Amino acid sequence: MPGQFLATVEKNESLGPAICRLTILAPEIAAAGQPGQFVMLRSGRGLDPLLSRPFSLHQTFPHGRIQVLFKVLGEGTRKLAALGAGEPLGIVGPLGRGFDLAAPRAGARLGLIGGGMGVAPLFFLAREIQRRLPEFGLDVLLGARAKQELEQLLIDFGPLKIEPRVATDDGSLGHHGLVPELIEKEWGKDGKLRQVFCCGPWPMMAAVAQRCRERDWSCQVSLETMMACGFSACLGCAVAGSGQRERYFHVCKDGPVFNAADISWE
Amino acid sequence: MPGQFLATVEKNESLGPAICRLTILAPEIAAAGQPGQFVMLRSGRGLDPLLSRPFSLHQTFPHGRIQVLFKVLGEGTRKLAALGAGEPLGIVGPLGRGFDLAAPRAGARLGLIGGGMGVAPLFFLAREIQRRLPEFGLDVLLGARAKQELEQLLIDFGPLKIEPRVATDDGSLGHHGLVPELIEKEWGKDGKLRQVFCCGPWPMMAAVAQRCRERDWSCQVSLETMMACGFSACLGCAVAGSGQRERYFHVCKDGPVFNAADISWE
Amino acid sequence: MTVETDVDLQVEIAGCTFRNPVMTASGTFGYGREFEDFVNVSRLGAVVVKGVSLLPRAGNPPPRVVETPCGMLNAIGLENVGVEAFLHEKLPWLVELGATVVVNILGNTVDEYAQLARRLDGIEGVTALEVNISCPNVKEGGVAFGTDPLMASAVTAAVRRASKLPLIIKLSPNVTDIQLMARSVAESGADAVSLINTLLGMAIDLAGRRPRLANVVGGLSGPAIKPVALRMVWQAAQAVKIPVIGIGGIMTAEDALEFIVAGAHAVQVGTANFVNPGATEEIVEGIAAYLAKQGLKSINQLRNTLIT
Amino acid sequence: MTVETDVDLQVEIAGCTFRNPVMTASGTFGYGREFEDFVNVSRLGAVVVKGVSLLPRAGNPPPRVVETPCGMLNAIGLENVGVEAFLHEKLPWLVELGATVVVNILGNTVDEYAQLARRLDGIEGVTALEVNISCPNVKEGGVAFGTDPLMASAVTAAVRRASKLPLIIKLSPNVTDIQLMARSVAESGADAVSLINTLLGMAIDLAGRRPRLANVVGGLSGPAIKPVALRMVWQAAQAVKIPVIGIGGIMTAEDALEFIVAGAHAVQVGTANFVNPGATEEIVEGIAAYLAKQGLKSINQLRNTLIT
Numbered sequence A, B: 001m002p003g004q005f006l007a008t009v010e011k012n013e014s015l016g017p018a019i020c021r022l023t024i025l026a027p028e029i030a031a032a033g034q035p036g037q038f039v040m041l042r043s044g045r046g047l048d049p050l051l052s053r054p055f056s057l058h059q060t061f062p063h064g065r066i067q068v069l070f071k072v073l074g075e076g077t078r079k080l081a082a083l084g085a086g087e088p089l090g091i092v093g094p095l096g097r098g099f100d101l102a103a104p105r106a107g108a109r110l111g112l113i114g115g116g117m118g119v120a121p122l123f124f125l126a127r128e129i130q131r132r133l134p135e136f137g138l139d140v141l142l143g144a145r146a147k148q149e150l151e152q153l154l155i156d157f158g159p160l161k162i163e164p165r166v167a168t169d170d171g172s173l174g175h176h177g178l179v180p181e182l183i184e185k186e187w188g189k190d191g192k193l194r195q196v197f198c199c200g201p202w203p204m205m206a207a208v209a210q211r212c213r214e215r216d217w218s219c220q221v222s223l224e225t226m227m228a229c230g231f232s233a234c235l236g237c238a239v240a241g242s243g244q245r246e247r248y249f250h251v252c253k254d255g256p257v258f259n260a261a262d263i264s265w266e
Numbered sequence C, D: 001m002t003v004e005t006d007v008d009l010q011v012e013i014a015g016c017t018f019r020n021p022v023m024t025a026s027g028t029f030g031y032g033r034e035f036e037d038f039v040n041v042s043r044l045g046a047v048v049v050k051g052v053s054l055l056p057r058a059g060n061p062p063p064r065v066v067e068t069p070c071g072m073l074n075a076i077g078l079e080n081v082g083v084e085a086f087l088h089e090k091l092p093w094l095v096e097l098g099a100t101v102v103v104n105i106l107g108n109t110v111d112e113y114a115q116l117a118r119r120l121d122g123i124e125g126v127t128a129l130e131v132n133i134s135c136p137n138v139k140e141g142g143v144a145f146g147t148d149p150l151m152a153s154a155v156t157a158a159v160r161r162a163s164k165l166p167l168i169i170k171l172s173p174n175v176t177d178i179q180l181m182a183r184s185v186a187e188s189g190a191d192a193v194s195l196i197n198t199l200l201g202m203a204i205d206l207a208g209r210r211p212r213l214a215n216v217v218g219g220l221s222g223p224a225i226k227p228v229a230l231r232m233v234w235q236a237a238q239a240v241k242i243p244v245i246g247i248g249g250i251m252t253a254e255d256a257l258e259f260i261v262a263g264a265h266a267v268q269v270g271t272a273n274f275v276n277p278g279a280t281e282e283i284v285e286g287i288a289a290y291l292a293k294q295g296l297k298s299i300n301q302l303r304n305t306l307i308t
């Protein structure tokens, strides 16, 4: 039940190179939001840029706060990055279907894999897994271009007693390479059944999905597409399903989280 | 010789109801600017609003500062009002032909008349008249909707030892009525020859021009039109001249200051 | 928020009375239910639903939308559930909530349009038909019906014969002479025209040297097109006696009122729904407030009052 | 800022070599001298001057311009000094500074266009003619030449006969089929086409219930129209073999490069000059920098490389 709000910025922090963490007072979204769901955000007045932008819920807090973690890419995120505490912003959410935490296969270890800004929803997901599925083991793999992009997140994971394994493109932290390679490196030998939750750039998710398929692990992926609305009005966020040709899902409604097997990865 | 600059905001003060005073570091404009000239200002990124906005020079200072005084009306001025110290803004200027201070008629008293935001260029004009034409007597008439709109300006005039006569629409300060009425009220009886410099809304300037014509006083007016460029490239800022039909001046180049007699006031 | 009740917002179009002049633009409001949490659909002039075809359509491959300066391009490809699923799964909810429903229809042959009109004729809860003629005519090499006065007339006449429902023809702006198009469909039996549909546009991803839409070209909508829309609505209102419904870049009550001053009986709100899902109801409120402030009793006093 | 000299920006259009593909759009750069303090005109591909007519024109009454979302409307009314004053008072300065000059001409009859072309033929310092056919044909009830393929052909053929100068026909976007228009003028002797001119639009002052332009309608320009311009340039480039010059909403080097990828030989920068008077030269620099970064030797390697 998404509501439409004008919310207030409570805090806007700059974390590393062009990465912002926005804390927003939005009680209904904080109360209802699930890991993997997203909000549509729009800063300020003026008609350019016109459309709202989708962002995963990075965290929800008691007392009605939510957080998003985002990278400054274009004009939309630049305007969001410029927001100060106390300023209003347009928000719609929580939207979409988040990660499915119902009934993991008994004995499976749960594996979270994030790359680039795909790390954003994983902290919230890890917290919820610990709360709702305390009996399952949990591992986290994170990838980034460089060390700085991950530092804050690694600190955040501390209190959860999770130590993510890390890969960086430039080798400044952890494995020098791509995050899917960590699957072999870290999880390759233990032979354990895993259930994977993955969020990141398309090629990275395709590589993860492929490895999970080979191992017969279930894999949920959180997809990104261009979105004009976020609530299934525009039909713009189509993504091709596997199997039959000409079958499209709508990321904002059927997703953003899908079973990797349902998606056409070509 | 207008230059094109990216300038820096030094200070942005809110004076009264939706009135801002912006201090800008723009050395070339500060050095060259004359009373009655204007600058084109544009705040920030994004394409909406698209065009720069024209503003009279309110003051120039030593050390390369200029000031503009403006009212927040729409999106363009709202964005300017939101600028903070240190932020960049687009500026082109100084532009146009300012007030003509060459050779006033001997023995004439000089009279400045401003209404609404037309008061903006008059302080700079008064200062320059005192500097360049100290031998001429100088009177100032100001009109506004209410007292608050004038308070800061009256304080500013203090050091020049000028006490403007004031009219307000709501009677909260000075004469309860329109500023052209002050011509009769304040200057009506002394029979002195005057040379008038006027800036304000069109109907007010038309009324002032009419009174000057009747008294055979010379009258310079500073006009406003929609402007797309400010430097005679678009030909958008046309205003009809008196006399022949189909003769247009361009406010940004031939003005903004004109002899009232050259303009068609219908 | 309550609609001022001392002003009369009702408008008559094609023999129907609409609660107020604010409708949703087809394809931007789904089948209504998508806005369940944002808008009370019974408070709108009408819900014009996403265009329906005889059979379901999957639509175009992605990417389907891209933002442009003060606007957006879309190439959804007319994805829809098809007329049968619409009638069984979508319409009942709208009827139950008390919405006034206008069904937007589309086809690739004159006959498809006629079949749809026949199918919808006499269905309870369907107040009027809006015919999207910006579709390619597969029998004429894919030229859009709406860009040729003869093809537009043919569709209009066929739909007219197939159904007694009030008939709104939705015009394409991608034409040289919008007045000619409006007159052609008026003479062929349209009860009203609505305009504009999207302007044909394109965007390029420089880095990839590819079109940003899989379909290469798409339809431009949003505030960017408002000046073109306003001009065409004004021209159309001068050209025909039937009511004109104004569409294009309407974001606020002021925008809507400008179209009404230009001669529109009603307006449709499109892209604004994506930016502000509550836009339509806010525009109804805003129009009522404006009329009250101006001391006008009825929206009809404002229509076609442009002083030129 | 210096133009990278290791990349080749030269383009050939209509038998002329232009220094680079960045031109000014007519009516947005005056006669060049207005930008004396902002731009080195000899660094531009060409200065296309404000449209000139046989006799001086006073233009339309004000208001003549109004801002719209990401764009502006203008109804300047083709104010200009007339061809004689242009030749005597404006051209010499441009020639002296080493600018490549393209003269934009306009008329209200086929004969006026022909007379202008004859007068400019053989004048030193005039590199090419650009013919603005978006003017009303007074002999045909004021319909714009550029909205009818036959009238557009007639103007093209007449100008062709009257002058040996390279001939660029500037197309109007207010047409159903831009490819038909491009082919018509190509077959009638055009050496190149430039497009788009402004889209016909309108704005209304709600409070006054008046059009915001004294002329009621005006021409829409700026970023808002870029998607339409890009689409039409791409379509035109596919329809004709002669070079296409892309115009419409170009603000940055990226915008310009998109038009070149879509098939344009060169571009013209219009409204951007008002917002940023140094835009044209910055775009030249930006294009050079882009080519260098991409490891491309010549701008010609980028033209028409869109992957569809």
Ligand SMILES: Cc1cc2nc3c(=O)[nH]c(=O)nc-3n(C[C@H](O)[C@H](O)[C@H](O)COP(=O)(O)OP(=O)(O)OC[C@H]3O[C@@H](n4cnc5c(N)ncnc54)[C@H](O)[C@@H]3O)c2cc1C
Pocket (backbone or CB within 6 Å): A038, A049, A052, A053, A054, A055, A056, A057, A068, A069, A070, A071, A072, A073, A074, A075, A076, A077, A078, A117, A120, A121, A223, A224, A225, A226, A227, A228, A256
């Ligand atoms: C469900 C979902 C969740 C997301 N969560 C996050 C997150 O938590 N943190 C984060 O940093 N980013 C997230 N994104 C991506 C984020 O929406 C884009 O980075 C943002 O929209 C860019 O806007 P911009 O104006 O700065 O860039 P633009 O200048 O508009 O574009 C830059 C690039 O961003 C992409 N983009 C632009 N608009 C959209 C859009 N509406 N939808 C999808 N992609 C777009 C395009 O590929 C474009 O090339 C998410 C996207 C989706 C769909």
Ligand SMILES: Cc1cc2nc3c(=O)[nH]c(=O)nc-3n(C[C@H](O)[C@H](O)[C@H](O)COP(=O)(O)OP(=O)(O)OC[C@H]3O[C@@H](n4cnc5c(N)ncnc54)[C@H](O)[C@@H]3O)c2cc1C
Pocket (backbone or CB within 6 Å): B038, B049, B052, B053, B054, B055, B056, B057, B068, B069, B070, B071, B072, B073, B074, B075, B076, B077, B078, B117, B120, B121, B223, B224, B225, B226, B227, B228, B256
């Ligand atoms: C030479 C000159 C000097 C000026 N000096 C001052 C000054 O010192 N202080 C001040 O407060 N104002 C001044 N103005 C007026 C100022 O330019 C407008 O108030 C401003 O452009 C409004 O912009 P906006 O985006 O806030 O309003 P908008 O939403 O764009 O429009 C609000 C109203 O402002 C007027 N306006 C908008 N754009 C322009 C434009 N480009 N040119 C002229 N009028 C416009 C229109 O009548 C419009 O109805 C001056 C205008 C000119 C021409």
Ligand SMILES: Cc1cc2nc3c(=O)[nH]c(=O)nc-3n(C[C@H](O)[C@H](O)[C@H](O)COP(=O)(O)O)c2cc1C
Pocket (backbone or CB within 6 Å): A234, A235, C025, C026, C027, C028, C050, C051, C074, C076, C078, C104, C132, C170, C196, C197, C198, C220, C221, C222, C223, C225, C247, C248, C249, C250, C268, C269, C270, C271, C272
């Ligand atoms: C995503 C999207 C989908 C659309 N689908 C349809 C459609 O199915 N049928 C139709 O007649 N118009 C369709 N339109 C056009 C709109 O109804 C409207 O005419 C156009 O968007 C202009 O209005 P706007 O600027 O307010 O959006 C669509 C527009 C958009 C943006």
Ligand SMILES: Cc1cc2nc3c(=O)[nH]c(=O)nc-3n(C[C@H](O)[C@H](O)[C@H](O)COP(=O)(O)O)c2cc1C
Pocket (backbone or CB within 6 Å): B234, B235, D025, D026, D027, D028, D050, D051, D074, D076, D078, D104, D132, D170, D196, D197, D198, D219, D220, D221, D222, D223, D225, D247, D248, D249, D250, D268, D269, D270, D271, D272
């Ligand atoms: C104020 C103004 C005046 C113009 N005058 C002319 C003209 O005299 N002749 C002409 O062919 N085009 C004229 N144009 C059209 C431009 O040359 C150009 O085709 C159009 O503005 C689109 O480009 P832009 O979006 O970059 O401005 C004019 C445009 C503007 C904004």
Ligand code: FES
Pocket (backbone or CB within 6 Å): A226, A227, A228, A229, A230, A231, A232, A233, A234, A235, A236, A237, A250, A251, A252, A253
């Ligand atoms: S984003 Fe609009 S339908 Fe999904």
Ligand code: FES
Pocket (backbone or CB within 6 Å): B226, B227, B228, B229, B230, B231, B232, B233, B234, B235, B236, B237, B250, B251, B252, B253
């Ligand atoms: S504002 Fe452009 S010519 Fe005067």
